[in-house]
Amino acid sequence: MTVLINDTGFLTTDPTRWIDPEARIDLPSDTDPARLRCLLIGKELVRIAFSSFSDGRGFTLARLIRQQGYKGWLRAQGHVIADQYAMARRSGFDDVEIDDDLATRQPEDQWLARANWQAHDYQSRLRGIAA
Amino acid sequence: MYRYTDFDAAFVAERNAQFRAQVERRIDGSLTEDEFKPLRLMNGLYLQLHAYMLRVAVPYGTLSSAQMRQLAYIAERWDKGYGHFTTRQNIQFNWPTLRDVPDMLDALAEVQMHAIQTSGNTIRNVTADHFAGAAADEIADPRPVAELIRQWSTDHPEFQFLPRKFKIAVTGSPNDRAVTKAHDIGLRMVRNEVGEPGFEVIVGGGLGRTPMIGKVVRDFLPEADLLPYLEAVVSVWNLLGRRDNKYKSRIKITVHEHGIDDIRARVEERFALLRPAFTGVDQQLYAQIKSDFEAPAFADRDTAPFDQAYANDPVFRSWADTNLSAHRAPGHAIAQISLKAHGATPGDATADQMRVMADLAEWFGHDELRVSHEQNIVLPHVHKADLPAVHAALKDAGLATANIGRISDIIACPGMDYCALATARSIPIAQEIATRFDQLKLENEVGDLKIKISGCINACGHHHVGHIGILGLDRAGVENYQITLGGDHTETAAIGQRTGPGFSADEIVPAIERIVDTYLSERDSADEAFIDTFARVGMTPFKTALYGESERKQKAA
Numbered sequence A: 001m002t003v004l005i006n007d008t009g010f011l012t013t014d015p016t017r018w019i020d021p022e023a024r025i026d027l028p029s030d031t032d033p034a035r036l037r038c039l040l041i042g043k044e045l046v047r048i049a050f051s052s053f054s055d056g057r058g059f060t061l062a063r064l065i066r067q068q069g070y071k072g073w074l075r076a077q078g079h080v081i082a083d084q085y086a087m088a089r090r091s092g093f094d095d096v097e098i099d100d101d102l103a104t105r106q107p108e109d110q111w112l113a114r115a116n117w118q119a120h121d122y123q124s125r126l127r128g129i130a131a
Numbered sequence B: 001m002y003r004y005t006d007f008d009a010a011f012v013a014e015r016n017a018q019f020r021a022q023v024e025r026r027i028d029g030s031l032t033e034d035e036f037k038p039l040r041l042m043n044g045l046y047l048q049l050h051a052y053m054l055r056v057a058v059p060y061g062t063l064s065s066a067q068m069r070q071l072a073y074i075a076e077r078w079d080k081g082y083g084h085f086t087t088r089q090n091i092q093f094n095w096p097t098l099r100d101v102p103d104m105l106d107a108l109a110e111v112q113m114h115a116i117q118t119s120g121n122t123i124r125n126v127t128a129d130h131f132a133g134a135a136a137d138e139i140a141d142p143r144p145v146a147e148l149i150r151q152w153s154t155d156h157p158e159f160q161f162l163p164r165k166f167k168i169a170v171t172g173s174p175n176d177r178a179v180t181k182a183h184d185i186g187l188r189m190v191r192n193e194v195g196e197p198g199f200e201v202i203v204g205g206g207l208g209r210t211p212m213i214g215k216v217v218r219d220f221l222p223e224a225d226l227l228p229y230l231e232a233v234v235s236v237w238n239l240l241g242r243r244d245n246k247y248k249s250r251i252k253i254t255v256h257e258h259g260i261d262d263i264r265a266r267v268e269e270r271f272a273l274l275r276p277a278f279t280g281v282d283q284q285l286y287a288q289i290k291s292d293f294e295a296p297a298f299a300d301r302d303t304a305p306f307d308q309a310y311a312n313d314p315v316f317r318s319w320a321d322t323n324l325s326a327h328r329a330p331g332h333a334i335a336q337i338s339l340k341a342h343g344a345t346p347g348d349a350t351a352d353q354m355r356v357m358a359d360l361a362e363w364f365g366h367d368e369l370r371v372s373h374e375q376n377i378v379l380p381h382v383h384k385a386d387l388p389a390v391h392a393a394l395k396d397a398g399l400a401t402a403n404i405g406r407i408s409d410i411i412a413c414p415g416m417d418y419c420a421l422a423t424a425r426s427i428p429i430a431q432e433i434a435t436r437f438d439q440l441k442l443e444n445e446v447g448d449l450k451i452k453i454s455g456c457i458n459a460c461g462h463h464h465v466g467h468i469g470i471l472g473l474d475r476a477g478v479e480n481y482q483i484t485l486g487g488d489h490t491e492t493a494a495i496g497q498r499t500g501p502g503f504s505a506d507e508i509v510p511a512i513e514r515i516v517d518t519y520l521s522e523r524d525s526a527d528e529a530f531i532d533t534f535a536r537v538g539m540t541p542f543k544t545a546l547y548g549e550s551e552r553k554q555k556a557a
């Protein structure tokens, strides 16, 4: 089983449960960025896989997806650690999906500790986005 | 000098609190050693052969006297009373314990310093010309650019788990003292035909096991496009760079495998996508940063004390001849403090020495110090009238070695004495070479000659770009030192060529002596520097001097 996490902590229901299966897509971390535009057509939930927390491609993919104007749900799924929660949110993800083992080892409080991801962010400062 | 804004100070405090918690979570098992590793690395904490090592950022090499004194305090309180200045303008403490590191980071924050992104697969501490703001040949001060990049790269959410480390260097002078062509990105501040400021962007340089000279990816980038363009380069590489083999993951390999034209096309496309996110607020911040770097008020004074000391004191004269460089303000000089006393560990300074250097900066140097990539300390703004007093104080502290740019001003990596990856010792070789040429009293005769030594193929000691490069390898359990000649770390950057088979630890110093003798007999005058003689006469005479006997023997056999 997996656990969904957002700024409020561990979720008990999936906020995307209403989304049609047709409108969902899972993207691996080696997705060719040139294909994103086609892949996203008609999608409302995009999950990007993190096979290892040390592989940061998913953050850049999320950023590119947002920069192309995608407004739907964006989810980081796999080996993302609590220390990366702020990076995930700042890159454009709405939430994170991890497996139960990791959720046991890194309980809710460790994720909530980074719920303040909008503060202390050089990127918003340099882009003139108020925190 | 740059002063932290409230934002910077709050950021560093928050980050230190996070790291303190991460150390606790490692100890309670929430974080595995694998997961903790990149987190400690992005906070400057390495695990070395004998202990942890904390690498503290000295952004663009600039320090105030208060910062230098705090480094001295940290060295005494939590380390063994000394620190090691590195080739990337950082300082390393070699003996901290894990539990103490959060306190050390708090002590750094007190003087607006940190250890963020000094290691790990992130954008590393940005380096710049160590003569910035003082050099007579400078077009523009690179430090405000480096500070802007520091802010942009710090905690960049996309770029904390890159394929590999990523290093950026900036120079504002035509004479490149920042080795921009051996960096992942090198930036040269230039002006276009109509005089607007911008950058030449060089990408894909690097040393290590596959040395590469960087290539120009954009010959003129307007100033305001800098951050989105850098973001485009790193974004392209983050997805394209190889993650299957860590020896092929640096951007130099990506550029090599795809070709510079392909990379340029991808970067320009990505740049077009990312550019609109920058609305110009970054340029307002850049303007504020620039105002922090305004030149100090340089006094107009008589230089008589300097002239007298120069005429009458031969020790002062020889120090002045080697360790001073031209300053842009009349009556001033850039003074370098050598951390290469003959027989000492290159780049090491004791806490007491750090305090002496801090005092001199405060009294005579507009409160500024620089760390050079050649592992020396620079007093960038000293009035010549004060130099005799500066020199006298340096002499008392064992810091008046007159050898900047000379054969004993050697860059050496930590090698087998500290490093888990080493295949040979490098510090003792540097010590032996320096001591030998000091005995021979040949240093001034030989003049400008840069020796750079690495203790393994990773090339932390920049041996590829040394006029004489020495690479320590392991041949069936025995140290073996390979020599390269003709490397160049400046705007005419070049990778040195191998002379042939390597030498044992006993043979290496005599081999260097034979190379120097060959240079002295081949040069057309005392004005022709080693690197120029090598360019003119080529490898052959040096090869003959090194292998003449044995090669002939081999052919005969």
Ligand code: HEM
Residues within 6 Å of the ligand: B046, B047, B048, B049, B086, B087, B088, B089, B090, B118, B167, B182, B206, B207, B208, B413, B414, B418, B419, B420, B421, B458, B459, B460, B461, B462
């Ligand atoms: C624990 C082992 C190591 C030690 C003690 C060490 C030491 C150093 C030092 C002191 C520097 C200057 C650093 C700075 O101020 O940022 C440096 C830079 C460098 N390190 Fe290491 N290093 C180690 C591991 C490695 C590894 C594993 C690699 C590559 C696989 C590597 C490649 C380099 C390179 C290529 C440079 C500088 C040249 C460049 O920027 O291209 N080092 N290292």
Ligand code: SF4
Residues within 6 Å of the ligand: B413, B414, B415, B416, B419, B420, B421, B422, B423, B454, B455, B456, B457, B458, B459, B460, B461
């Ligand atoms: S060159 Fe090799 S031996 Fe020297 S510090 Fe780097 S990794 Fe260690």
